[in-house]
Amino acid sequence: MTYCVGMLLDEGLVFLSDSRTNAGVDNISTFRKTTVFESKGDRVLVLLTAGNLAVTQSVVSLLKERLATPEAGLTLHAAPNMFEAARCVGDAIRRIHERDAAALREQGIEFASSFILGGQIGGEPPRLFQLYAAGNFIEATRETPYFQIGESKYGKPIIDRIVRPETSLRDGAKCALISMDSTIRSNLSVGAPLDLTIYRRDALHAQQRLNVTADDDYFRIVRSSWSEALRQAFRALPDPPWG
Amino acid sequence: MTYCVGMLLDEGLVFLSDSRTNAGVDNISTFRKTTVFESKGDRVLVLLTAGNLAVTQSVVSLLKERLATPEAGLTLHAAPNMFEAARCVGDAIRRIHERDAAALREQGIEFASSFILGGQIGGEPPRLFQLYAAGNFIEATRETPYFQIGESKYGKPIIDRIVRPETSLRDGAKCALISMDSTIRSNLSVGAPLDLTIYRRDALHAQQRLNVTADDDYFRIVRSSWSEALRQAFRALPDPPWG
Structure with missing residues (x-):
C-alpha cells in the first residue's frame, strides 16, 4: 500500500509520499513514489504514484523516455499548461494499460494505479490533479484543495479540519x-522514509525536497507531540452529562 | 455502510453504533444496529451488526426466535459464559449462511456481515468478541481492548491514542x-441517530442506553469543540524547521 497527499494552497503546493511497497506482508521494500520534472524558470511538475508498482514505474519511465524523444508526441517539458500536462500523464497511463492490462488480467491482477500531479507552468497559477487508472482526471478547487491516493482514510479527518486554500x-x-503519522500508526504497509516536496508559487523550481526518515528530528517531534496534544485536547473536552 | 465500536474497559463496556444503511446513495434508510439481550441480575449481552442488512437482521431474528424455543439448542439466555454466547451467535450466522449465501451468490452479492458481541454472564468478567461472516470470532484482550466493524478507518487513530483498559x-x-464524529464527517453512509450503550461491570443490567440524535446537546458540543481543540493542538505543535 501507499499513502500520498498533495495540497493546492494560495502560497503554493505541498506533496508528501511514503516509500513502502509490499507484495504480501512478507515482501516489503522501499521505493520512492515522488518524481519531480523540473525545467528551472519555466516549469515544475511533481508526480506522486500509488498502486501496482510495475504499472506506476512504467508510467514514469515512459514519461521520462518521451522527454528524450519529443518528436513522439507531447512531453511534460513541452506541455503548454497543466491541463495538457495532466493529459500527457493520462496518455502514458493508457499506453501502459494497452501493453500490460490484458496480461495482468490473465493472472487475476487488477491494473490498479492512481496519480497526483501538481505544478506550475510559466505564468499560469499552480494547479493540482488526481489521475485514475483509466487516464482520466479531476482538478483540485478552492472547495477541495487537496487530493490523497492510496491508504487515505486514516489521515483524512485532520486534513479536512485544517487545510484551506489560505493555509500556509x-x-x-x-x-x-x-x-502521514496517523496513517503509519494504523497501517503497516505505509512507512518512512517520506518524500516531502514544497513548491512556492511562481518560484518555478522546487524549493524544498526533503527526505524525512523515521528518526528525523522534526518528524519525531510531530509524532510524540501530536499524540500528547490529542490526549490533552481530549481531556479538555467537556465530560458527557450521563454515565 | 455502518460504523460500530465496542470497548472492553476495566470499569465495564461501551458500545456505539450509527443507524444509516444504504443501497446506493439514493436509497438511504435508518435502521438500528444495536440489540441488547438482557436478563436482569443474570446477564447482559450487547450485539452490534454491520454488513448486508438482510443478513444481519436475519441473524438477530434467529437469535430471538431461539430464545422462544430453547429446546432447539443453545440460546443467548442459557449460554453458561460469554464464549458460549459468541458460539451461539456464530452458529446463527452459519445457519443464515446455509439458507441465503447461495442465492446471494447467484445475484453477485457477497454474504457480508460482521458483529461485535460484548457483555457479562453471572460472575464471569465482562468479555468482548468480534465475529466474522464465517461465524468464527476473536476476543478482545488488554493489548487490544476494542473492536470496530464497518467503516472503521477514519475513527481509528483517536481510539488508538486514547483507549486503554484503565480508561473510564x-x-x-x-x-x-x-x-464516530470523524467517521460521519468523512463518510456520507454513516449517520445519526446513534445508539450508545454503557455497561458498568457487575451491574448485570445495561445502565445507559442512549439515543443520540444529530442535534443532541452533548454530541453537538463534541462536534464543535473537538474541531476547535484539534485546530488549537495543531497550532501549538512546533513549526517545521524548514519551509
Whole structure:
C-alpha cells in the first residue's frame, strides 16, 4: 500500500509520499513514489504514484523516455499548461494499460494505479490533479484543495479540519506529516522514509525536497507531540452529562 | 455502510453504533444496529451488526426466535459464559449462511456481515468478541481492548491514542463519540441517530442506553469543540524547521 497527499494552497503546493511497497506482508521494500520534472524558470511538475508498482514505474519511465524523444508526441517539458500536462500523464497511463492490462488480467491482477500531479507552468497559477487508472482526471478547487491516493482514510479527518486554500505552506507541510503519522500508526504497509516536496508559487523550481526518515528530528517531534496534544485536547473536552 | 465500536474497559463496556444503511446513495434508510439481550441480575449481552442488512437482521431474528424455543439448542439466555454466547451467535450466522449465501451468490452479492458481541454472564468478567461472516470470532484482550466493524478507518487513530483498559467508562463513551464524529464527517453512509450503550461491570443490567440524535446537546458540543481543540493542538505543535 501507499499513502500520498498533495495540497493546492494560495502560497503554493505541498506533496508528501511514503516509500513502502509490499507484495504480501512478507515482501516489503522501499521505493520512492515522488518524481519531480523540473525545467528551472519555466516549469515544475511533481508526480506522486500509488498502486501496482510495475504499472506506476512504467508510467514514469515512459514519461521520462518521451522527454528524450519529443518528436513522439507531447512531453511534460513541452506541455503548454497543466491541463495538457495532466493529459500527457493520462496518455502514458493508457499506453501502459494497452501493453500490460490484458496480461495482468490473465493472472487475476487488477491494473490498479492512481496519480497526483501538481505544478506550475510559466505564468499560469499552480494547479493540482488526481489521475485514475483509466487516464482520466479531476482538478483540485478552492472547495477541495487537496487530493490523497492510496491508504487515505486514516489521515483524512485532520486534513479536512485544517487545510484551506489560505493555509500556509508551513502549516500544509505540518498537517501532511500529521496525516502521514496517523496513517503509519494504523497501517503497516505505509512507512518512512517520506518524500516531502514544497513548491512556492511562481518560484518555478522546487524549493524544498526533503527526505524525512523515521528518526528525523522534526518528524519525531510531530509524532510524540501530536499524540500528547490529542490526549490533552481530549481531556479538555467537556465530560458527557450521563454515565 | 455502518460504523460500530465496542470497548472492553476495566470499569465495564461501551458500545456505539450509527443507524444509516444504504443501497446506493439514493436509497438511504435508518435502521438500528444495536440489540441488547438482557436478563436482569443474570446477564447482559450487547450485539452490534454491520454488513448486508438482510443478513444481519436475519441473524438477530434467529437469535430471538431461539430464545422462544430453547429446546432447539443453545440460546443467548442459557449460554453458561460469554464464549458460549459468541458460539451461539456464530452458529446463527452459519445457519443464515446455509439458507441465503447461495442465492446471494447467484445475484453477485457477497454474504457480508460482521458483529461485535460484548457483555457479562453471572460472575464471569465482562468479555468482548468480534465475529466474522464465517461465524468464527476473536476476543478482545488488554493489548487490544476494542473492536470496530464497518467503516472503521477514519475513527481509528483517536481510539488508538486514547483507549486503554484503565480508561473510564465516561472517557470511553466520549472517545467513541469523537471517533464516530470523524467517521460521519468523512463518510456520507454513516449517520445519526446513534445508539450508545454503557455497561458498568457487575451491574448485570445495561445502565445507559442512549439515543443520540444529530442535534443532541452533548454530541453537538463534541462536534464543535473537538474541531476547535484539534485546530488549537495543531497550532501549538512546533513549526517545521524548514519551509
